[in-house]
Amino acid sequence: MRLVVAEDSAILRHGLTQLLAMRGHHVVAAVGDGDALASAVAEHRPDVAVIDIRMPPTHTDEGVRAAIALRHEYPTLGMLLFSQYIETSFATTLLTGKPEGVGYLLKDRVTDIDAFVDALTRIAAGGTALDPEVVAQLLRASRQRKTLASLSPRERDVLALMAEGHSNAAIGDALTVTERAVEKHIAHIFVKLDLPPSDTRHRRVVAVLLYLQA
Structure with a gap:
């Protein structure tokens, strides 16, 4: 060769x-x-x-x-x-x-x-x-990319803003929705990413890491 x-x-x-x-x-x-x-x-x-x-x-x-x-x-x-x-x-x-x-x-x-x-x-x-x-x-x-593909466009927008470090209130302002609506989107994100409540890990941090890795 x-x-x-x-x-x-x-x-x-x-x-x-x-x-x-x-x-x-x-x-x-x-x-x-x-x-x-x-x-x-x-x-x-x-x-x-x-x-x-x-x-x-x-x-x-x-x-x-x-x-x-x-x-x-x-x-x-x-x-x-x-x-x-x-x-x-x-x-x-x-x-x-x-x-x-x-x-x-x-x-x-x-x-x-x-x-x-x-x-x-x-x-x-x-x-x-x-x-x-x-x-x-x-x-x-x-597998991570396929999992993130299950998120709706608005859920991906919320997750992207989470990755930038914004609070729920700031995410709501950026997307022109209520803070309560943001909380619902985040709850759906946790379900779709298979992140149940846990005492040993911060779900918000794990969700952001999955987003960044994909």
Whole structure:
């Protein structure tokens, strides 16, 4: 296989390059940021790109954003997200668009080098390679989105204002409804999100967290 490695850690970037070379594969470029990744793919047209999620300049989601952009430009390019972190929203976008030739493995959970190389081979052939923990979190996020989809537009408006930290009175003013109406909407939200009264958790906080996570 011909591969591009995008990893901001110089030590890990070098290690991956050497590891893959020892198993007969050719790393045509090893880069440390998203812009260099795009240039390397354009120049070398590799079979697979191995991409860290968090790269310069902000070390948040540059890698997965770059992967999505490359997926649009090079539909046949295999890509493996290889990270310590799970970024569900962008990963869902990447996997639901055209899941063939896409993988997502967690660095800390890769203990078998041969299995890692096999995953790359599978991705290059149009298959997939997903860590079970990634699958679990993607399914969990999907269930949360479906749950929030059960809310009415007005209930979503109320929940959004709750997430901004507004009181019931302030939410009522913003939506031009009574505070009593806001209380009814919140009660319906709690029911739909399966948040019964509890002495151990604050339902309002949990509802907001579910909203933000989705």
